Each structure stands twice: as C-alpha cells, then as structure tokens.
Amino acid sequence: ILNVEQSPQSLHVQEGDSTNFTCSFPSSNFYALHWYRWETAKSPEALFVMTLNGDEKKKGRISATLNTKEGYSYLYIKGSQPEDSATYLCAPKAPRDILTGGGNKLTFGTGTQLKVEL
C-alpha cells in the first residue's frame, strides 16, 4: 500500500482567495497521479491524471503541478468560488501494479476539505 499524505486536512477561505494543497507520495514507486474532486452528495469526479515530472495541467481556475523526483503534487485554485467547496483527493498509482496486473489500482489520500465562504 502506498503512503499518501495530503495537507492541509481542511481549509476555509474567502471567496476570491487563491489557495493550494499538497499531495505527497513515494517518489521511488510512481507511475501516475490522479486528482479528484468530491462535492457533498455527489460522486467523486476526476480533475487530472498526470504522469510526467514537471507536468502542469489546467482546467478553468484549477491547475496542478507534478514533481515525481521529490514525490509531490500541488493543486491550485485561483479566485476560489463557493462552488469550489469540496473534498479534493489525490491518488498515486505505482508501476508495480502495472507489472503485476494491478491495472488501474489507485491508493487514495484522505483528502483536503475546502470550504469557500462568501
């Protein structure tokens, strides 16, 4: 089981603030990193899948970067809005799962719970 850490555990920001969270994972056992957003009463929804060191992906006001050498990824939200309130989950995928037939087996972190207030 991969050791995945997300910080902070929770975050309260004001509307319009920019914010970022961190996902840490073992750099020695990396194949890909997924980010998901999970809004209350809805299903988790994929934001990004990243594989290359230095990768940067963007979707609207949300972007993510990846550092596979040091084992971390940042998720940034620019100009937070109330609709951004959700739990953000990261999930690394190890290469040994590919080799042993583990397919798309992911290990999820505990998430960062974001609350954007008016």
Add this chain to the structure above:
Amino acid sequence: DGGITQSPKYLFRKEGQNVTLSCEQNLNHDAMYWYRQDPGQGLRLIYYSQIVNDFQKGDIAEGYSVSREKKESFPLTVTSAQKNPTAFYLCASSATSGGPWEQFFGPGTRLTVL
C-alpha cells in the same frame, strides 16, 4: 446517458446477515472497483476486476465477496464475517488499455448495521 448506478442508496442490515450491493455501468469499461469510505479515512479498495470472470482482492477484502459475470455488473456482498460493515461504499469503473485512465464513480450506498 452513460454512467454508473448503485443501489440501494441506503441499506440497513441486522448483524449476522449477508447483504449485496449492486453496481452497474454502461460505459463499456473493462475495469470495475469497490471502495469503502469511513470518517477521517481515504477511499480504501476492497476488490477490483479488470475483466469479466476475473477479480482481485484490494487492501481490505476480508469479509467481502464479489462476482463479475457480466461486463456491466460488479455486485459486492458484505458477509457476516465483516467485523465493522457500517460505512459508505463506492463503486467505480475505468478503461484499462493505453494509459492510467481516470475512474468514474457511482453515487454510493450507505450501509448501516443495526
């Protein structure tokens, strides 16, 4: 519309009873997964299947069983051997070939053991 359905949304079980949670997908995905969520913990993988008639244990398979007789369906049975079955259960599916494909999730089933 393509997606994943889970039923029921809420389920109550008496101790000692087995119960089966349904998961159906029409996304034509080969892989399907079952996760469990408990307060303060991340999603933990129970079982997964990459192809029909094949499945593998995840990190917390004890007390659970699955079957994969059809591509569209991946039911999870919570047996009486599961010591602490009260939790929120999520089913997901994904493609398998060509890369680290994102997973698509169902709405979940909340199981409460009385």
